[in-house]
Amino acid sequence: MNKREIDEVLEWMWMSREGSQADNSNDLAECDRVNITDGILADVEAAGYILRRGNEFVFTPKGESEASDLIRRHRLAERIVVDVLGVGGREVEDTACEFEHVIAPRLTESICTLLGHPRSCPHGLPIPEGRCCREARQSVESVVVPLSALKIGEEAYLAYISTRDYPRLQKLISFGISPGIRIKMLQKFPTYVIQAEHTQVALEEKVANCIYLWRGRRQERRTPA
Ligand SMILES: [Zn+2]
Ligand SMILES: [Zn+2]
Structure with missing residues (x-):
């Protein structure tokens, strides 16, 4: 049995325990599932990830x-x-x-930090915490917020721009608005006006809502290497 099959069994067990397995509209329901048979469970047990307890299987610490x-x-x-x-x-x-399957484990923390250590997936299911999340919780509040959430005079760093509108993205980039730059909110009404490094830029609300920023200390910024 290959690693991918082991992964599928472990994910399936996690979701059964969490009770999210039953809802087919959620999460992994759409992934290519392996057909979990007694033989496969016995293989995963032999590999040291799970243990049989009576009628059910539980994780070993390694499996967990x-x-x-x-x-x-x-x-x-x-x-x-x-x-x-x-x-x-x-x-x-x-x-x-x-x-x-393609995100390198060493990049997971960078991605989590980029996203502001989100606590739940888009389906509302909890994301298990990593070391980066625990560290962020102990330090100053460090969350990713849309630009529109910034108060006047507040500064933050651009985390990412969420848009499939490529002309809009190109336009923002042409103003020097790109990940990592420092942004200061100057005005919120009637349009948003920001200071992006050395340039002042006016933005419509729908554009301001696609720009996400890190609030928090600068040293917490980590982008995927
Ligand atoms: Zn999900
Ligand atoms: Zn995190």
């Missing part, structure tokens, strides 16, 4: 941590697909199911 990582990657992938790429509907799961 592996399953938590997988679910975390899948749900962070969903957030990227929905929040950053602006994808909706059926494409969400198709893309997220592939993403979870």
Whole structure:
């Protein structure tokens, strides 16, 4: 049995325990599922990820941590697909199911930080915490908010621009609005006016709502390397 099949079993067990397995509209329901048979469960047990207890299986510590990582990657992938790429509907799961297997584990924390340590996936299911989330909680509030949430005079750093409208994206980039720059809110009404590094830019509300910023200390910014 290959690693991918083991992953599918661990995710399925995690979701059964969480009670989200029953809802077919959620999460992993759309992924290519392995057909979980007694033989496959016996193989996963032999690999040290699960243990039989009476009629059911439970995770070993190794299985628990592996399953938590997988679910975390899948749900962070969903957030990227929905929040950053602006994808909706059926494409969400198709893309997220592939993403979870291709995101390098060492990039997970960077992605989580980029997204502001989200607590739940777009389906509302909890994202298991990583070390980055625990560290962020102990330090100054560090969350990603839409530009429109900034108060007048408040500064933050651009995390990402969520739009599928490429001409709009190009236009923003031509104003120097790109990830990592510092933004200060100058005016919110009748239009948004921001200071983006050395340039002042006026933005409509719908544009301001696609720009996401980090509030918090600058050293917490980490972009995928
Ligand atoms: Zn989800
Ligand atoms: Zn995190």
